[in-house]
Amino acid sequence: MMDNKRRKFLKMAGATVLAGISAPAIVKLSSNPAVAAGDGGHEAPAAAHAATDTHDEEQSSGVRLGMVIDMRKFYQNQGMLDEAIAACIKAHNVPQIPDPKSEIKWIWKAGFGNVFPEHSQKLRSEKVKDNQFPALCNHCDNPSCVKACPTKATFVVEKNGIVAMDFHRCIGCRFCMAACPYGARSFNWQDPRPFIKEYNVNFPTRGRGVVEKCNFCGERLALGLEPACVEVCKGTGAMVFGDLNDPHSEIRKVLDQEFTIQRKPAAGTKPSVFYIV
Amino acid sequence: MIEKTLKGKPAYWIWLGILASLIAIGWACYFRQYSFGLGLTGMSRDVSWGLYISQFTFLVGVAAGGLMLVLPYYIHDYKAFGRITILGEFLAISALVMCLMFIMADLGQPLRGLNVLFYPTPHSMLFWDMCVLWGYLLLNLLCGWVILTAERKQVPPPKWIYPFIYISLPFAVSIHTVTAMLYCGLPGRHFWLSAIVAPRFLASAFAAGPSLILIACMVMKKFANFDAGKEAIQKLTTIIMYAVIINTFFFLLEFFVGYYSEVPGHMHSLEYLFFGLEHHGEVYNNLVPFMWAATLLNFGGLGILAYMKIAKVFDYRLVGTAAVMIFLALWSDKGLGFVFAGFVPNPLEQVTEYYPTMNEIGITIGVWATGFLLLTLLYKIALGVEEEVEH
Ligand code: SF4
Ligand code: SF4
Numbered sequence: 001m002m003d004n005k006r007r008k009f010l011k012m013a014g015a016t017v018l019a020g021i022s023a024p025a026i027v028k029l030s031s032n033p034a035v036a037a038g039d040g041g042h043e044a045p046a047a048a049h050a051a052t053d054t055h056d057e058e059q060s061s062g063v064r065l066g067m068v069i070d071m072r073k074f075y076q077n078q079g080m081l082d083e084a085i086a087a088c089i090k091a092h093n094v095p096q097i098p099d100p101k102s103e104i105k106w107i108w109k110a111g112f113g114n115v116f117p118e119h120s121q122k123l124r125s126e127k128v129k130d131n132q133f134p135a136l137c138n139h140c141d142n143p144s145c146v147k148a149c150p151t152k153a154t155f156v157v158e159k160n161g162i163v164a165m166d167f168h169r170c171i172g173c174r175f176c177m178a179a180c181p182y183g184a185r186s187f188n189w190q191d192p193r194p195f196i197k198e199y200n201v202n203f204p205t206r207g208r209g210v211v212e213k214c215n216f217c218g219e220r221l222a223l224g225l226e227p228a229c230v231e232v233c234k235g236t237g238a239m240v241f242g243d244l245n246d247p248h249s250e251i252r253k254v255l256d257q258e259f260t261i262q263r264k265p266a267a268g269t270k271p272s273v274f275y276i277v
Numbered sequence: 278m279i280e281k282t283l284k285g286k287p288a289y290w291i292w293l294g295i296l297a298s299l300i301a302i303g304w305a306c307y308f309r310q311y312s313f314g315l316g317l318t319g320m321s322r323d324v325s326w327g328l329y330i331s332q333f334t335f336l337v338g339v340a341a342g343g344l345m346l347v348l349p350y351y352i353h354d355y356k357a358f359g360r361i362t363i364l365g366e367f368l369a370i371s372a373l374v375m376c377l378m379f380i381m382a383d384l385g386q387p388l389r390g391l392n393v394l395f396y397p398t399p400h401s402m403l404f405w406d407m408c409v410l411w412g413y414l415l416l417n418l419l420c421g422w423v424i425l426t427a428e429r430k431q432v433p434p435p436k437w438i439y440p441f442i443y444i445s446l447p448f449a450v451s452i453h454t455v456t457a458m459l460y461c462g463l464p465g466r467h468f469w470l471s472a473i474v475a476p477r478f479l480a481s482a483f484a485a486g487p488s489l490i491l492i493a494c495m496v497m498k499k500f501a502n503f504d505a506g507k508e509a510i511q512k513l514t515t516i517i518m519y520a521v522i523i524n525t526f527f528f529l530l531e532f533f534v535g536y537y538s539e540v541p542g543h544m545h546s547l548e549y550l551f552f553g554l555e556h557h558g559e560v561y562n563n564l565v566p567f568m569w570a571a572t573l574l575n576f577g578g579l580g581i582l583a584y585m586k587i588a589k590v591f592d593y594r595l596v597g598t599a600a601v602m603i604f605l606a607l608w609s610d611k612g613l614g615f616v617f618a619g620f621v622p623n624p625l626e627q628v629t630e631y632y633p634t635m636n637e638i639g640i641t642i643g644v645w646a647t648g649f650l651l652l653t654l655l656y657k658i659a660l661g662v663e664e665e666v667e668h
Contacts, residue, residue, distance in 0.1 A: 101321035101629065114625035135625070144464050150403035151392040171392050172315075172385015175403050177325040181465025183624035187325060187385065189316035208314035209385025264624075267464040 059245065059270070060141055064161035065216055066244040066272035067230070068254045069134060073238035075127050080238060081109060081134055084229035091217065091228040093205045095195030104186040106214040107136040107229060112277075118264055128277060134229075137184040137214040138263060138271030139163045148179035154211075161244075161272065162216045170210040177211060181267040185213045244272060278425065281661030282654045288500055289657070296650040303643010306636045307382065315385055318637040323629035324620040328641045329383035333376050335485070335612035336648070337456045338478060340372035340413065342486010344449035345516050351442055357508040360663070363428075364490050366421040367655035369449070372486075373414040375648035382640050402458045409451045416445040421655075429662045453478045460619065467542030468619045471534075477527040478611070484520035485607040487513050491600040493656065495593060503660055510596060518582045521603055525575060528610075546618040549628075554621065556628045561621070563630050564614055571609035578602035 074081050088094065088107050095104050109132035113121045116133075143163045145154050153170035156163055177185045188208045196205060203219060206212055217227035225231070226241060233239045242251035254260075260274035310317045320327040346365030349355035381387050398404050420442050427434040457475035464470065491513055497503035535543035548554050551569070553562025581599040585591060622628050633641070 101323075102316055103322050105322075110625055114627060117624075117626040147400050148403070148463070150398050150401040150407070151389075151396045152398050153392070169389070169392055169396065170386065171389045173380075173383070173403060174325045174385070175401070175459070177322075178460075178466065178619075179463045181463075181624050183323070186322055188314070189318075189320070190314040208316075211385075264465060269464060 060161065061245065062161070063159060063246070064141060064244040064272060065139065065221075065241065066161075066251060066274065067216075067227075068240040068251055068258075068260060068274045068276065070238050070240070070254075070258075070276045071131070071133065072276060073233070073236045074134075075131050077236075077238075078132060080233055080236065081132065084134070084232040084239070085109065087228040087232045088214070090198050090200060091220070092203050092215070093196045093200050095192035096197055097192070097195045102189040104188065104192060104212065106186075106212075107134055109133065110135050115275075116261070116263060118266060119261075133275070135182070135184070135263075136273065137163065137180075137216075138182055138269065138273045139214075139216055141270035141272060142268060144179040144181065144267070144269050145176035145185065148175040150175065157218065160218075160221070162218050164215055164218055165212060167204065167206050167210050167212065172209040172211065174211060181264050181269060182271075185211050187211050278429065278658050278662065281658045284661075285657065286500070289653075292653065293650065296646045296653070299646035300643050300650065303640050303646060306639030306643065309636055310382075310640060311387075315383075317634060319631055319633045320637075321629050321631070323623040323627065324617060324631040326383070326616055326620070327631055328633045328637055329379045331612050331616035332641060332644070333379040333383070334456055334478075334616060335608055336372045336376045336379070337410070337453055338482030338607075338611060339486045339489055340369040340376065341449045341453040341479065341482040342484070342489070343369040343417075344446060345483050345487045345513075345520075346490065347442070347449075348446055349512070351439075352446070355512070357506060357512060361490065361494070361505050361509055361513075363421060363425060363659050364493065364656065365486070366417050366424075367659060368486065368490055368493075368652065369417045370414065370421065370655065371648045371652040373410060373417070374651055375644050376410060377414075378644045378647060379641075382644065402455060402462060406452075406455045406459060409448060409455050413445065413448045413452050416441055416448055420445060425659060425662055428666060431666060450479065453482050460615075465624055466619050467540075468546035471531065473527050473530060477524060477531075480520050480524035480527055481607045481611055482520075484517045484524060484603055485611075487517050487520075488600040488604040488607070491517070491596060492604065493652070495597040495600070497656065497660065498593065501660055503663075507591060510593075511591065514582050514585065514596060514599070517600070517603060518579065518586070521575065521579050521582075521607075524607070525579075545622055549621045550614050550618045554628060556622070559628075561628045561630050563632065564617060567609045567613055571606040571614070574602040574606035574609075578606060 085107050089096070092106060094106050097103050112119075112124060112128045112131075112133055114133075115135050139162055141161065143154075143156065146156055146163060149155075150173060151169050151171055153166045154163065154176050155166070172187065174187055177187060188206055188210055191208045193205055199205075217225070217230075220227060226234075227239075230239045230241045237254075240251045240254050242249040244251060244255075246252060254276075255274060258276050260276050262271040262274055265271070318327055318329075343365030346358050346362050350358040350362045381390065384390055393404060393407055420438060423438045424434050454475045457478045460466070460469035461471060461474040491510065494503070494505045494510065498505075532547060535547050545554060549561060550564050553560045553565050555561075578599040578601075581595055581602070585595055585599075617631050621630070
């Protein structure tokens with residue numbers, strides 16, 4: 001029997017660092033031995049579909065990192081959302097540019113109607129109307145930004161499904177911005193460095209002329225840390241992070257129990273960020 | 278043959294001088310943009326493509342429009358186009374050079390542009406667009422030059438050039454189809470996500486390209502004693518007329534789909550273009566005057582052409598007026614409205630309007646001036662050769 005704690009993502013990731021092997025290559029985010037060992041992971045992620053008779057969505061195999069955002073935890077505590085956003089800004093040297101036209105946003109707050117424009121806005125509950133929702137890159141399983149990029153500067157990290165960027169390869173054509181149905185990408189219209197409030201030496205700053213977005217804290221995962229926003233919400237369950245393809249992961253337990261929604265599922269990008277509203 | 282560009286009347290030199298000054302202004306503006314970044318433009322996080330990409334899109338159409346001269350001559354052996362086919366090929370060259378310059382002006386990291394070659398990415402439509410644009414440019418350079426050289430020597434063009442000419446025909450269609458695919462394959466941009474975008478692009482291209490050639494013919498008739506021939510001009514107006522009708526029809530189909538289905542995403546951009554989009558008590562409508570002007574010009578130009586056909590009159594001034602009207606209409610539609618409106622509203626259904634800055638307009642004019650300079654020089658060569666042959 002597997003120790004319950006062992007399933008905790010943090011421990012798993014931490015253990016790999018202790019093992020002393022070059023971290024990025026072996027971050028284990030899965031307790032499923034098959035998935036963790038990288039051989040297959042074809043274990044059907046969702047076996048029981050008896051009640052619905054629809055066309056199944058295919059999900060890629062291997063580790064697929066995703067996130068559940070439990071808004072019920074944020075309704076009582078919008079301050080925590082601000083803190084989570086601040087943590088991301090600090091961790092990634094996200095510049096704070098006052099002019100909304102040139103803004104750089106990785107994770108930000110917006111109304112329900114903005115985050116879920118394809119859902120009906122009529123007669124929503126007070127909670128939904130009065131609260132702000134976090135928006136961020138969905139690290140889609142079928143990312144249209146990756147399809148559009150002519151240089152592979154935006155790509156899927158095979159071992160964990162993160163949609164990552166190479167700031168040194170990006171030519172700044174902004175095709176990816178047109179292609180993303182979620183407005184998750186920002187372009188550096190000018191040198192962002194003067195707008196960095198608190199400089200973090202452990203993360204690169206960007207220059208002008210390239211696109212950037214949330215990276216699911218790939219750099220922190222490599223060190224065995226949770227994403228910065230998830231860490232802020234620790235213990236509350238407001239943000240749950242883990243492997244969507246691992247039937248025993250914490251995130252899958254939440255997904256199995258709760259009704260969740262994704263942003264614009266009709267776009268076919270298969271977002272990996274789920275919301276409990 | 279280049280030496281033909283060195284002799285000309287004063288008007289020729291004044292024209293070149295004006296273009297050269299505009300080009301100089303364009304470079305000065307580009308230098309500013311290069312040192313500061315694209316923040317000097319009116320583009321934003323929400324409207325992330327602006328004038329540069331919209332001009333690029335329109336000019337790909339102008340380049341493809343040359344097909345309407347090349348195809349009748351080479352495939353249907355339509356002799357009346359003999360004198361102007363070369364104009365179509367040279368127009369394509371100038372338009373494509375402008376396209377490539379607009380792309381470079383739009384890149385955030387222009388020095389890394391070659392990354393598209395170093396890391397070829399077949400699933401990106403931009404990669405294919407680059408391939409077909411360069412392919413078409415090289416084909417036109419080759420065919421144009423070889424044909425003109427043969428004409429000068431008064432021999433028929435060499436046999437080996439014909440396969441290249443025939444390849445260039447589907448290539449012309451491909452450049453605008455692939456350019457349409459940049460837009461119509463993006464999930465979440467409802468205005469662009471329409472299968473009719475590519476056909477619509479082609480229809481408007483087959484009107485815009487020949488219109489510009491007609492305008493050039495009028496100018497050269499006045500200043501350079503060049504007569505394309507009444508038959509050729511009349512045929513061109515027929516081609517333009519049908520292309521405009523088809524383009525208008527396609528556009529109206531978009532209206533039907535949007536307003537009959539009443540799917541919000543399919544109506545928003547059209548509403549923004551023609552009536553103004555209301556959002557939180559504010560009305561956003563900066564493109565409305567352009568779109569209605571385009572509508573009037575479109576039907577006005579069409580009316581003139583139709584009148585000439587029905588009343589069986591032929592008047593160079595009418596032809597010129599109609600060509601200018603139609604060219605401006607298609608420019609407003611594709612060179613402004615189509616690209617900007619695709620970003621309104623943004624994916625979070627917020628509205629940001631786009632207003633180009635003076636610096637951006639300076640660069641845009643500079644690129645257009647470069648294209649016209651190139652076009653002038655190429656047409657000067659073509660005319661020079663014709664004159665030489667006639668004497
Ligand atoms: S949310 Fe947008 S940027 Fe993020 S992976 Fe999906 S398509 Fe790409
Ligand atoms: S802006 Fe950069 S990341 Fe985006 S599509 Fe262009 S090259 Fe790729």
